[in-house]
Amino acid sequence: MTRLFSFLTGLLALIGAWTAIASPEDDRINLVNQLTSVYPDIKPHDYIHGALAFDPDSMAQYLSIMQLPPFLAALEAGEKRWKTPFKNGKTYAECLPNGGRMIAGNYPKFDPLRGRVVTLETAINDCRIANGEAAYAYGDPSSMGLLTAYLRTLSDGMKMNIQVEGEAALQAYEDGKKTFYSRAGQLNFSCANCHIDNVGTRLRSEILSPVPGQATHWPVFRGGDQLVTLQERYQRCHRDVRHVPDQAGSTRYDNLEYFHAYQSNGLPLQASVFRK
Amino acid sequence: MAEPMKIRASVKGDDAEVKCLMNHPMETGLRKDAKTGALVPAHHITNVTATVNGKPVLDAQWGGGISKNPYLAFKVKGAKKGDKVVVNWVDNTGDKNSAEAAIG
Amino acid sequence: MNILRRNVLKGAGAAGAVSVAMAAGLLKPGMAFAADWNKAVFESKDLGSVMGAVGGAGAAAGDISVKAPDIAENGAVVPVEITSNIAGTESIIIIGEKNTQPMLAEFNLSNGAQGFISTRIKMGATSNVRALVKAGGKMYTAAKEVKVTIGGCGG
Numbered sequence: 368m369t370r371l372f373s374f375l376t377g378l379l380a381l382i383g384a385w386t387a388i389a390s391p392e393d394d395r396i397n398l399v400n401q402l403t404s405v406y407p408d409i410k411p412h413d414y415i416h417g418a419l420a421f422d423p424d425s426m427a428q429y430l431s432i433m434q435l436p437p438f439l440a441a442l443e444a445g446e447k448r449w450k451t452p453f454k455n456g457k458t459y460a461e462c463l464p465n466g467g468r469m470i471a472g473n474y475p476k477f478d479p480l481r482g483r484v485v486t487l488e489t490a491i492n493d494c495r496i497a498n499g500e501a502a503y504a505y506g507d508p509s510s511m512g513l514l515t516a517y518l519r520t521l522s523d524g525m526k527m528n529i530q531v532e533g534e535a536a537l538q539a540y541e542d543g544k545k546t547f548y549s550r551a552g553q554l555n556f557s558c559a560n561c562h563i564d565n566v567g568t569r570l571r572s573e574i575l576s577p578v579p580g581q582a583t584h585w586p587v588f589r590g591g592d593q594l595v596t597l598q599e600r601y602q603r604c605h606r607d608v609r610h611v612p613d614q615a616g617s618t619r620y621d622n623l624e625y626f627h628a629y630q631s632n633g634l635p636l637q638a639s640v641f642r643k
Numbered sequence: 644m645a646e647p648m649k650i651r652a653s654v655k656g657d658d659a660e661v662k663c664l665m666n667h668p669m670e671t672g673l674r675k676d677a678k679t680g681a682l683v684p685a686h687h688i689t690n691v692t693a694t695v696n697g698k699p700v701l702d703a704q705w706g707g708g709i710s711k712n713p714y715l716a717f718k719v720k721g722a723k724k725g726d727k728v729v730v731n732w733v734d735n736t737g738d739k740n741s742a743e744a745a746i747g
Numbered sequence: 748m749n750i751l752r753r754n755v756l757k758g759a760g761a762a763g764a765v766s767v768a769m770a771a772g773l774l775k776p777g778m779a780f781a782a783d784w785n786k787a788v789f790e791s792k793d794l795g796s797v798m799g800a801v802g803g804a805g806a807a808a809g810d811i812s813v814k815a816p817d818i819a820e821n822g823a824v825v826p827v828e829i830t831s832n833i834a835g836t837e838s839i840i841i842i843g844e845k846n847t848q849p850m851l852a853e854f855n856l857s858n859g860a861q862g863f864i865s866t867r868i869k870m871g872a873t874s875n876v877r878a879l880v881k882a883g884g885k886m887y888t889a890a891k892e893v894k895v896t897i898g899g900c901g902g
Contacts, residue, residue, distance in 0.1 A: 434714075437664070440712070695858070701860055710868060
């Protein structure tokens with residue numbers, strides 16, 4: 368009896384441990400498998416187009432607009448910011464890895480020394496502070512937004528490559544995952560309710576986009592001229608479900624981005640893009 | 644004051660296709676400012692002209708119903724690689740912009 | 748030849764629709780001399796007057812393709828591509844039938860410019876995008892309905 372009891376508790380502990388350690392890669396593969404089983408005709412590569420992948424009419428408009436997108440001047444303004452040296456004469460390219468090229472897919476990354484997730488925007492602000500400049504507000508479209516709209520184009524074609532290594536990194540990932548699956552707001556929706564459970568169906572007039580591919584193309588230019596960063600998008604999602612959003616760059620949003628970007632691993636980056 | 648426009652021109656079969664992107668707010672004069680409620684004055688391109696090697700190929704009139712940062716593409720038969728395309732616009736305030744490109 | 752300018756120059760003696768437009772106070776004699784931009788037609792809020800003023804009222808169906816979305820992603824940026832397969836196409840007019848100001852643009856083509864225009868337009872409501880083509884002194888037309896919805900999560 369005692370032996371049976373200890374066997375059962377041991378088994379339960381084992382099952383508990385097994386579910387707790389479903390790895391980030393298991394999460395990602397499960398999501399893709401779930402999507403491809405429901406939508407066998409949509410190739411995972413097309414997930415980078417979000418809802419457009421589910422509607423040829425929308426996709427045709429996107430492709431037409433992207434030939435010469437209305438926001439080209441904004442990208443040029445971002446390029447100017449990127450190339451303008453700090454007061455000490457140094458540049459962003461000198462403090463980011465590889466001169467800032469083909470790096471965006473490595474962010475967010477977990478910094479074990481600081482015990483926190485570092486987004487590309489955090490890395491930019493680290494660079495600014497190290498060079499005696501004031502940090503930009505993460506959510507400011509006219510500074511950080513323009514700068515990253517250009518910077519991310521330098522990583523076009525790179526595959527998303529988020530790493531979760533070590534217990535502390537996994538904890539940050541799991542925290543982001545918890546936010547993603549937690550119901551919130553007066554409407555009591557989680558991110559997952561729409562972007563996992565109801566991908567490809569319509570919420571009023573909108574087709575819901577899949578999680579894999581969602582983190583590959585930021586900032587977006589809504590309507591061709593309104594710049595929206597990824598964490599501003601989180602804020603809008605939270606507002607849409609009548610939940611009080613965080614400031615961009617909060618620990619909750621950084622961890623959410625860490626989980627969220629991981630689910631796009633292996634998909635090519637393309638910045639910046641048109642969205643409706 | 645206005646940012647220069649972008650022109651991309653390339654030969655496709657018998658035609659050269661010219662694509663332009665202009666930078667302009669294209670205010671209709673009918674839109675109300677979200678904060679003040681006041682009408683935003685009309686400010687839009689009214690005329691666009693294009694030439695290939697100095698010969699006029701396009702003479703257009705526009706209202707405020709063309710999208711902000713307008714896009715325009717047209718095709719010219721017989722235009723060849725290296726031919727010079729010039730596109731000009733004028734807006735309702737008298738502001739002007741011109742750009743040229745060689746057909747590639 | 749510039750349809751907008753010419754029709755106004757013809758004045759009251761031209762198409763009846765122009766007279767109607769004049770009666771409505773839309774077109775004033777002499778205006779065409781003042782500028783190359785036909786303020787009256789572009790600022791008119793009446794589709795019938797616009798169609799009349801540009802000679803589109805009696806236009807025949809023609810071999811014209813109006814490529815536009817079924818449902819606009821965003822009414823502020825609707826890609827529209829007009830291709831006229833009518834020989835001798837001289838000009839292309841684009842009209843948004845339910846826009847507050849329906850007249851969107853007129854393109855006069857010469858010296859080898861083909862019957863093709865691609866641009867992006869604003870649309871305030873679900874309606875036809877109408878193309879009018881002038882070829883060999885005659886007017887032809889075709890239209891495509893574009894649905895415009897309000898909203899957009901945009902991810």
